[in-house]
Amino acid sequence: MKAEIIAVGTELLLGQILNTNAQYLSRELAAMGIDVYFQTVVGDNMGRLQHAIELASERADILLLTGGIGPTQDDLTKDALAAVLGRELHIDAAAMEQVEEFFVSRGRDMTENNRRQALVIEGCTPLPNETGLAVGVAIAQDGKFYIVLPGPPKEMKPMFDRQAKPWLQQHALTDEMPIYSRMLKFAGIGESLLEDKLLDLIQAQSDPTIAPYAKEGEVSVRLSTKAASEAEAEKKLEAMEAKIQERLPGHIYANTDMPIEQKIVEIMSERGLTLSAAESCTGGLLMESITAIPGSSAMFLGGFVCYSNEMKEKLLRVPRSLLEGEQAPGAVSREVAEALADQVRTITGSDFGLSVTGVAGPGDSEGKPAGLVYVGLAERGKDTEVFELRLGGNRESVRVRSVKTLLYRLWLRLISK
Amino acid sequence: MKAEIIAVGTELLLGQILNTNAQYLSRELAAMGIDVYFQTVVGDNMGRLQHAIELASERADILLLTGGIGPTQDDLTKDALAAVLGRELHIDAAAMEQVEEFFVSRGRDMTENNRRQALVIEGCTPLPNETGLAVGVAIAQDGKFYIVLPGPPKEMKPMFDRQAKPWLQQHALTDEMPIYSRMLKFAGIGESLLEDKLLDLIQAQSDPTIAPYAKEGEVSVRLSTKAASEAEAEKKLEAMEAKIQERLPGHIYANTDMPIEQKIVEIMSERGLTLSAAESCTGGLLMESITAIPGSSAMFLGGFVCYSNEMKEKLLRVPRSLLEGEQAPGAVSREVAEALADQVRTITGSDFGLSVTGVAGPGDSEGKPAGLVYVGLAERGKDTEVFELRLGGNRESVRVRSVKTLLYRLWLRLISK
Numbered sequence: 128m129k130a131e132i133i134a135v136g137t138e139l140l141l142g143q144i145l146n147t148n149a150q151y152l153s154r155e156l157a158a159m160g161i162d163v164y165f166q167t168v169v170g171d172n173m174g175r176l177q178h179a180i181e182l183a184s185e186r187a188d189i190l191l192l193t194g195g196i197g198p199t200q201d202d203l204t205k206d207a208l209a210a211v212l213g214r215e216l217h218i219d220a221a222a223m224e225q226v227e228e229f230f231v232s233r234g235r236d237m238t239e240n241n242r243r244q245a246l247v248i249e250g251c252t253p254l255p256n257e258t259g260l261a262v263g264v265a266i267a268q269d270g271k272f273y274i275v276l277p278g279p280p281k282e283m284k285p286m287f288d289r290q291a292k293p294w295l296q297q298h299a300l301t302d303e304m305p306i307y308s309r310m311l312k313f314a315g316i317g318e319s320l321l322e323d324k325l326l327d328l329i330q331a332q333s334d335p336t337i338a339p340y341a342k343e344g345e346v347s348v349r350l351s352t353k354a355a356s357e358a359e360a361e362k363k364l365e366a367m368e369a370k371i372q373e374r375l376p377g378h379i380y381a382n383t384d385m386p387i388e389q390k391i392v393e394i395m396s397e398r399g400l401t402l403s404a405a406e407s408c409t410g411g412l413l414m415e416s417i418t419a420i421p422g423s424s425a426m427f428l429g430g431f432v433c434y435s436n437e438m439k440e441k442l443l444r445v446p447r448s449l450l451e452g453e454q455a456p457g458a459v460s461r462e463v464a465e466a467l468a469d470q471v472r473t474i475t476g477s478d479f480g481l482s483v484t485g486v487a488g489p490g491d492s493e494g495k496p497a498g499l500v501y502v503g504l505a506e507r508g509k510d511t512e513v514f515e516l517r518l519g520g521n522r523e524s525v526r527v528r529s530v531k532t533l534l535y536r537l538w539l540r541l542i543s544k
Numbered sequence: 545m546k547a548e549i550i551a552v553g554t555e556l557l558l559g560q561i562l563n564t565n566a567q568y569l570s571r572e573l574a575a576m577g578i579d580v581y582f583q584t585v586v587g588d589n590m591g592r593l594q595h596a597i598e599l600a601s602e603r604a605d606i607l608l609l610t611g612g613i614g615p616t617q618d619d620l621t622k623d624a625l626a627a628v629l630g631r632e633l634h635i636d637a638a639a640m641e642q643v644e645e646f647f648v649s650r651g652r653d654m655t656e657n658n659r660r661q662a663l664v665i666e667g668c669t670p671l672p673n674e675t676g677l678a679v680g681v682a683i684a685q686d687g688k689f690y691i692v693l694p695g696p697p698k699e700m701k702p703m704f705d706r707q708a709k710p711w712l713q714q715h716a717l718t719d720e721m722p723i724y725s726r727m728l729k730f731a732g733i734g735e736s737l738l739e740d741k742l743l744d745l746i747q748a749q750s751d752p753t754i755a756p757y758a759k760e761g762e763v764s765v766r767l768s769t770k771a772a773s774e775a776e777a778e779k780k781l782e783a784m785e786a787k788i789q790e791r792l793p794g795h796i797y798a799n800t801d802m803p804i805e806q807k808i809v810e811i812m813s814e815r816g817l818t819l820s821a822a823e824s825c826t827g828g829l830l831m832e833s834i835t836a837i838p839g840s841s842a843m844f845l846g847g848f849v850c851y852s853n854e855m856k857e858k859l860l861r862v863p864r865s866l867l868e869g870e871q872a873p874g875a876v877s878r879e880v881a882e883a884l885a886d887q888v889r890t891i892t893g894s895d896f897g898l899s900v901t902g903v904a905g906p907g908d909s910e911g912k913p914a915g916l917v918y919v920g921l922a923e924r925g926k927d928t929e930v931f932e933l934r935l936g937g938n939r940e941s942v943r944v945r946s947v948k949t950l951l952y953r954l955w956l957r958l959i960s961k
Contacts, residue, residue, distance in 0.1 A: 139567075139570070139583070140570055140579075140580045140581065140582075140583065141570060141571070141574050141580075141755075142566075142567045142568065142569070142570030142571030142572075142573075142574060143571075143755075143757055144567075145562065145563075145564060145567045146562075146563055146566065146567070146583075147562060149559075149563065149585070150556075150559045150561075150562045150563070151559065152559070153556070153557055153558060153559030154558070154559030154560075155559075156559075157558050157559060162557075163557045163558075164557065164586070164587060164589075164592060165557075165584065165585065165586055165592070165596070166556070166557065166563075166584070166585035167582065167583070167584055167585075168566070168582065168583035168584075169581070169582055170581060172581075175581060175582070179582070182599075338558070338560075340560055404849075406828075409832075409835075410831055410832055410834070410835025410836065410840075410844075411823075411828030411829065411830070411831030411832035411835060411847075411849070412828065412832045412835075412836075413828070414827055414828030414849045415826075415827055415828035415829045415832045417827070418826075418827025418828060418829075418849070418851060419827065419829075419939070419940065419943070421905075421906055421939060423827075423851075424851055424852070427827075427851050428851060428852050428854070428855050429848065429849045429850045429851045429852060429855035429859060430828075430848070430849050431846065431847070431848055431849075431859075432821075432828070432831045432835070432846045432847050432848075432849075433846045434835060434840075434841055434844050434845060434846045435841070435845050435846060437845070438845050438846035438892060441891075441892070442846060442848075442891070442892075474858075474859070475855060475858070475859075488838075489838055522836070522838060523836065526836070
């Protein structure tokens with residue numbers, strides 16, 4: 128099965144917004160075993176929109192259209208598809224009720240154009256919108272399958288996941304078994320080393336298939352398999368996860384999609400452990416990552432950003448002899464990272480204390496090269512560990528990777544118990 | 545003039561990467577007065593790539609291709625374009641020298657496939673790559689204009705800005721005067737109010753044209769004008785900026801593209817002023833934003849993340865009477881925001897002290913609703929100000945907008961001197 132994604136909206140062609148929908152749907156379709164050969168973006172223009180739909184109907188079996196189903200006269204996606212298919216539009220009663228209720232519940236008058244959000248194509252399966260007002264459309268004609276989804280990602284994603292995906296499984300992929308997948312999340316390993324270790328499995332396109340994804344400081348692997356039942360799929364996914372786990376012990380921190388800081392918040396909250404941090408070159412990024420996780424207040428007490436030497440001394444009682452003078456190791460050193468981690472743990476009274484000190488760049492600092500970073504891990508009743516990192520990349524990259532590396536070390540410590 | 549952007553790469557169709565290049569080029573082309581009617585994404589496949597180029601040649605005057613010009617056998621963009629144009633490929637001497645030098649300077653052997661990065665189409669203008677190895681291509685044929693750019697944004701952007709854009713001005717837009725633009729950056733105002741205030745100017749498509757852009761907590765307006773000379777353009781841009789400034793006094797913090805924290809770092813560094821911060825619900829995001837700016841170490845001393853009540857008392861000496869007890873205003877209050885700002889300024893000895901305390905959500909906290917946030921601004925020798933914010937949106941949105949609002953207040957204070 129081949130699919131084409133058509134994103135509709137002049138704001139995309141003006142570059143005012145980024146087409147994240149195409150990426151999301153491409154990943155989902157790949158995991159369902161459906162090939163995407165083209166993605167198209169077209170504006171809110173009836174003629175060009177119909178042209179794009181006709182063209183895609185020639186080159187693909189499944190068409191996914193996103194956007195252009197709101198209340199305004201610019202929103203033409205359903206009109207264009209109906210015209211290409213030679214069908215009429217009508218108001219869907221359930222969707223209309225939802226639109227009306229929305230306005231009643233807010234005590235606002237509904238303007239006439241809002242009725243457009245309840246339009247569907249005759250003979251289609253309406254796709255309810257759980258997080259917005261515009262109803263979606265799924266329809267099959269002449270062996271082709273058409274799906275219309277809203278533009279805003281927070282409406283598009285749930286409608287695809289819960290409405291369109293099962294519809295496609297049932298109507299377009301009838302000859303094929305459903306696909307099940309699992310996301311393995313890795314820490315403390317780069318993309319190239321990971322690929323290297325799994326190369327034979329990736330290239331064999333074995334069952335389950337293995338697809339690695341990388342972004343700054345984070346690597347994930349998606350396992351996908353076709354199976355007659357969920358139980359059968361789980362068995363295959365489990366076995367492959369175990370195989371990968373064996374090759375890369377101590378790197379998989381989760382088998383669902385979440386950042387490592389969320390895993391740490393979960394583990395520490397569960398065990399009633401507390402955390403604090405002292406940051407120099409990362410300037411708050413470490414604490415920000417942790418406190419971005421809902422529920423982190425159960426385990427995160429607080430901490431310091433000690434950007435200047437004076438603050439390291441004043442707020443965290445780092446001895447001046449470590450910071451200044453000819454014999455001093457200086458702010459970017461193993462000794463200072465250790466002192467910061469120890470002190471923040473002691474001052475806050477937390478179970479664990481983290482520290483980062485380094486040169487984020489651009490440029491060297493106090494004779495130390497950009498990318499040289501020391502991260503410290505203190506634990507009540509244990510020796511404090513310090514890790515020296517030599518990172519490439521720009522300021523942002525050095526900061527992100529310092530944080531991810533330190534979180535990895537903390538996670539390793541937590542699971543070693 | 546109509547343009548089409550073709551992004552080449554199977555990794556885009558698998559959803560492994562996001563097509564940020566299309567957004568960037570669309571914005572740039574819009575500012576040059578060129579309409580983009582379609583964006584297309586196609587994989588690393590010779591047949592489909594040629595089909596996409598032929599199709600775009602029919603519907604547009606200018607084709608921009610990104611990606612698929614690296615060293616591997618998968619990189620087919622130049623081959624496909626050469627085939628469609630009926631031209632040969634040959635090695636560009638200057639580009640080849642650059643590739644060879646790269647390997648010599650790193651003491652590595654150059655593998656044969658790297659020669660592919662120096663390939664150009666006969667009769668083209670080669671576009672030098674200042675930040676990578678693969679050379680770009682600009683060529684005109686039968687009244688159509690073709691540009692080939694690298695896929696990685698850090699190579700694509702400089703090549704477009706410094707090579708492709710002037711080439712297009714010179715070859716494709718000969719009948720038109722060049723376009724000049726200026727980015728106005730706003731703080732303390734939402735997109736809808738801004739549009740409202742400028743609606744007549746936006747709709748009139750006056751000269752200069754006005755295009756607003758919004759992202760979380762930030763609004764920008766791009767002014768563009770065609771002019772025979774830069775001096776003439778500057779005059780028109782200046783006049784329109786003054787007109788907008790008059791309608792929205794105290795909101796334009798810069799007329800080049802930069803975040804407000806950068807403006808603050810610049811002003812404070814220049815005047816030798818120093819800053820510190822105490823964050824509760826934003827958990828480090830404020831300090832992280834400031835320290836993300838290179839050079840911030842000149843003005844930012846440090847600060848605290850005091851997530852728990854205990855830490856507010858222990859680290860920042862907030863009186864317990866404010867935090868706990870029936871009569872206490874509680875951690876999320878005007879009084880605590882004031883105490884935090886005062887204390888962090890006093891403890892660090894900085895000229896200015898910032899504070900944030902609130903409920904980021906999801907869900908209420910201690911009887912206060914999600915989105916209720918107090919931000920404090922202390923200055924040496926001045927009364928401390930506290931602002932109450934009632935923000936909508938999710939946890940991330942509340943955090944970002946709290947930070948942006950506080951930075952806006954600080955900027956206002958700095959420019960009022």
